[in-house]
Amino acid sequence: MKILKFGGTSVAHAENILKVVAILKNQIQNEPRLIVVVSAMGGITDLLLTAAENAADKKQEYKALFETIEFRHFEVIRELIPIVAQSAIISHTKRTLNHLETLLDGCFLLGELSKRTKDGIISFGELLSSYIITEALKVQGLKAILQDSRELIQTNDHFGKAMVDFEVSNILIKKYLATVDNPLVVVPGFIARTQDGHTTTLGRGGSDYTAAILAAALQADLLEIWTDVSGMYTANPKLVKHAYPITDITYQEAMELSHFGAKVLYPPTIQPVFNSKIPIAIKNTFAPLATGTLITEYGNPKSNPIKGITHIDKITLLTIEGSGIIGVSGTSKRIFEALGNKNISVIFITQASSEYSICIGISDADTTEAKKALDTVFAFEISQFKIIPCAIESGLSIIAVVGENMKNYQGLSGSVFSTLGRNNINVRAIAQGASERNISAVIQSSDTKKAINSLHEKFFEEDSRQLNLFVMGVGNVGERFIAQIMQQKHYLKAHHKITIRIIALSNSRKMIFDEDGILLKNWQADIENGIPSNIHIFQQKVKAANFRNSIFIDNTASSAVAEGYSYYLENSIAVVTCNKIACSSSFDKYRQLKDLSRKFNAPFLYETNVGAGLPIIDTVKNLMASGDKIHTIQAVLSGSLNFIFNNFNTENSFYDIVQQAQAEGYTEPDPKIDLSGIDVMRKILILARESGLAMEMEAIENISFLPESSLSTDTVADFLSSLATNSHHFESLLLKANEKNCRLKYVAQLKNGKASVSLQQIPKDHPFYAVEGKDNIVLLFTERYNEQPLLIKGAGAGAAVTASGIFADVIRIGNN
Missing domain, CATH: 3.40.1160.10 (Acetylglutamate kinase-like)
Incomplete structure (x- = not known):
């Protein structure tokens, strides 16, 4: 029957x-x-x-x-x-x-x-x-x-x-x-x-x-x-899109999951059939051929030791603490009796081994009555200052990781809490029964979706990671970055088990958001129909989304955008940027961002600040981490200046080459930043700081090759016009280099704690002489590389390589 x-x-x-x-x-x-x-x-x-x-x-x-x-x-x-x-x-x-x-x-x-x-x-x-x-x-x-x-x-x-x-x-x-x-x-x-x-x-x-x-x-x-629905799911499919039905589960696991919010089964259902060992099948009326979930005495012991992740919303924590409960028998009885007399169900209990405090989770709806009942029953101890009046913390949820076989696997509890910690989810209280069938944690309700998705990703999605990107800046670099994501998304999923979703896009005029991920096929048209761009509203939306593995991408050169990095890091949102302004601002600001990154476990990656897609910063970091010391850095760090001086000859005017470099995306939007040396100063400053020096921009000597009339201009148009006006000045620089059979290279140097940038005449026997096109080259002289320097060379400018560097930083976060 x-x-x-x-x-x-x-x-x-x-x-x-x-x-x-x-x-x-x-x-x-x-x-x-x-x-x-x-x-x-x-x-x-x-x-x-x-x-x-x-x-x-x-x-x-x-x-x-x-x-x-x-x-x-x-x-x-x-x-x-x-x-x-x-x-x-x-x-x-x-x-x-x-x-x-x-x-x-x-x-x-x-x-x-x-x-x-x-x-x-x-x-x-x-x-x-x-x-x-x-x-x-x-x-x-x-x-x-x-x-x-x-x-x-x-x-x-x-x-x-x-x-x-x-x-x-x-x-x-x-x-x-x-x-x-x-x-x-x-x-x-x-x-x-x-x-x-x-x-x-x-x-x-x-x-x-x-x-x-x-x-x-x-x-x-x-x-x-x-x-x-087609059975009991590994998590609530309304919150976790990758949740799937559990095929086999024990009575005890099903009771735990149903108690903690799995709505497909009313918790008392299991008890009558449990005693008689009658199997329960959860089936889908609208997909009758689907396997569903079978609940039996033994389940499937060979399956995943964790069967499901679930939660209860609208929880309040009541805390009774004070010296008056230490070693006093009957305290717990008085607590539960007081609540029981008011027909208040206790959902969660935890007590420190010191017996100084007892923490109880109840429904938000019972908060007022529960506090009144407990303060009344302990009125005498409260009057004697032996117990503090019952403390209340509302707006919480309980998440529960459930599995009959968890007790046989070492380190599961550690994995649960490390996963929450990596996503900056604060755990208010913890409970785990002696049966080790359920690991429960109380967290802020606003973190529930992120917590469940993070845990589900950890235990049910074959070590895959979903990265949620919030991209500001969709010009040359941003456009190519999006194109690279579209091109590589299937490869990343298949070979790295990384899924990338772009949740937000913003340019200087419009921005768009989609919590399910923006369809990138027509993103240019969609962004034109977006809402007006606003940096602060963008920040608030990123925080409110509260996604796991959130990454803010800055493809701009804006100081206002860079000012917001601390906001993202403080909210455990990773920052990946090609914008050099933050890391080349005051040393205190640079140090603050690094400290926030560590404190809130939010990666702060800026490899493209120096050398676009070249692994320059990462190499310096690894050298320092391994105990090496950097004595000297000599480098051609401006792909744009290298492109300009490699193409500047007697047949082309300096003005024309700068315009070409700007049109092809090799320079900053304002080419004066490159030609004045400010861009290279920022880069050598960042390398100096990564090398362990607390250096400020003012300490860098800048020997400019630009005439004063160019340096004093206020607009891009005026600056370009000044280059044409001063054409003889630049022709003179070229002529002097040619007379010595040298090539002009803009060189940055860090030596003995001092840094400088200048245009130099490079002879044929120097490694910098053969640097072509938009390439960068860096020579690192260290204690280990003291005779022959460590050399890094390659394309150091251009939207495509910069975008690939940003992309590499994103993948680095995904792989970690």
């Missing part, structure tokens, strides 16, 4: 009920008897409850709600039942609805709603649905019979969540089934009856419980719970 329960979404309307009929038709062919438990039509219980409360509050709106309830049931009858058979069914349904209307009118007249009356009113949802579904089954040719569950299940009179008398109920259930021979018995879920005949309910989700009670009493072969 098999028991099947169909939830509210499965019977919400005629189309869904026909899916239920099809499932039953298929199953009845292989089973001698099916007991079918049905819930109220989706949303009806809430409508009944609201109508009752409105009536008791003297609100006329209850009448409109009643009409909605009436309409929905008649609509289903008209769609499911042929016209010739509708009359009797509509008549029966109308009589039932008239009874409901009388109860609601009574609440309105009396202006009150007792718990007993409330149970009576909300029972109509199951009474109506079970009757209509039974009649629909008959119309489809199935030999179905309806049995009122109130005649089978007896409870006490705790209306709202009655306790079942199993001894009496089991007798009633067995006796009834012995008297009927119909192969299909339909039973309304959720409702029962006291010994003296008053209707009770078994708590929200009680239809599952009804089915379990019947299964245990009849020693069924299987209990099937049919719902709108």
Whole structure:
């Protein structure tokens, strides 16, 4: 014998009920008897409850709600039942609805709603649905019979969540089934009856419980719970897109997951069948061929030791602490007794071994009453300053990592909390039972989604990582960066198990956001239709999204954008930038950003600040970390200046070459930054700092090759015009170099703690002479490389290589 329960979404309307009929038709062919438990039509219980409360509050709106309830049931009858058979069914349904209307009118007249009356009113949802579904089954040719569950299940009179008398109920259930021979018995879920005949309910989700009670009493072969999802999931699929159904799970694991918020199964459901070892299958009405979840005594011990990650929202932590509870027996008893007397459920408990404090998690709704109860019971100790008045912290959630076999795997707890720590998720309290079946942590509610996704990624997604990017600057570099992501996304997923999503894009005028990831195919058109760009609003949106593995990308040369790095790092958002302004500002600011990166575990990567895509900064960092010391750095660090002087000859004017370099994206938007030496000064300053020197920009000697009239210009146009005006000056520089058979190179040097930048004449035997195009070259003289320097050479300018350097930093974060 098999028991099947169909939830509210499965019977919400005629189309869904026909899916239920099809499932039953298929199953009845292989089973001698099916007991079918049905819930109220989706949303009806809430409508009944609201109508009752409105009536008791003297609100006329209850009448409109009643009409909605009436309409929905008649609509289903008209769609499911042929016209010739509708009359009797509509008549029966109308009589039932008239009874409901009388109860609601009574609440309105009396202006009150007792718990007993409330149970009576909300029972109509199951009474109506079970009757209509039974009649629909008959119309489809199935030999179905309806049995009122109130005649089978007896409870006490705790209306709202009655306790079942199993001894009496089991007798009633067995006796009834012995008297009927119909192969299909339909039973309304959720409702029962006291010994003296008053209707009770078994708590929200009680239809599952009804089915379990019947299964245990009849020693069924299987209990099937049919719902709108394909089983119990590794996490809430509404929060975790990569969550998937768990195929096998134990009773204990299922109880833990359902207690901690897995909505597909009502927590008390498992207990009746657990004692009889009756398997439970969670199935999907809308995908009946899907495997679903099978709940048994042993599950599958060879599967992932962690079965699921779930949570409970709207939690308050109550903390009782003080010297007055240390070593005092009975303190815990007084706490739980005080809360129990107020019918307050304790969800979470933890106590330090010092016994100085006890921390308890309860529902937010019980906070005021719980504090009052505890402060009252410990009033004397509080007056004697032995205990501090009960402290309250609300706006919390409990996340739970559940798995029967976790106890046999070392380091799982460490992995859980290190994963949370890497994402800067603060844990307020921790609990782990001796069974090690559940590791629970209390966190801020705002971190719930990030926490669950981070843990799910760690334990269920084959060490894959999803990186969430917020990109500011979509000009030459930004455009190529996006193109590289589009080109490489499949490779990264296949070979590095990295998935990259761009959540936000911004240029100087417009910005767009999409928490599901921007579709990059038409991003240029989308950004033109975005909202006005605003750095502060952009920051707030990045923080509010609160995604795991969040990375802010700065492809600009803006000082205002660079000022925001500390904001991102303080919120555990990684920063990747090609903007040199932050790292070349004051040493204190540079140091602050590095410290924030460490403190909040947020990577701060700026490899492209020097040498675009060349691994210059990373090499210096590794040398220093390994204990080497850098004595001298000689470098051609400006790809743009190298391009300019490599192409500047007697046939081309200096003005024309600078314009070409600007057009091809080799210079900063303002080429004066490159030609004045400021850009190279910033680069050698960054290398000096990475080498361990607390250097400021003012300490760098800048021997400019530009005439004063060029240096004093205020606009880009004026600066370019000055280059044309001073053409003889630049021709003279070229002529002098050619006379010595040298080439002009703009060189940065760091030696003995002093730094300088200048245009130099480089002879043929020097490594810098052969540096072509936009290439950079760096010579590192260190204690280990003291005779022959460590040489790094390659393209050091251009949008494509800069974008690839940014991309490399992003991948570095993903791989770590």
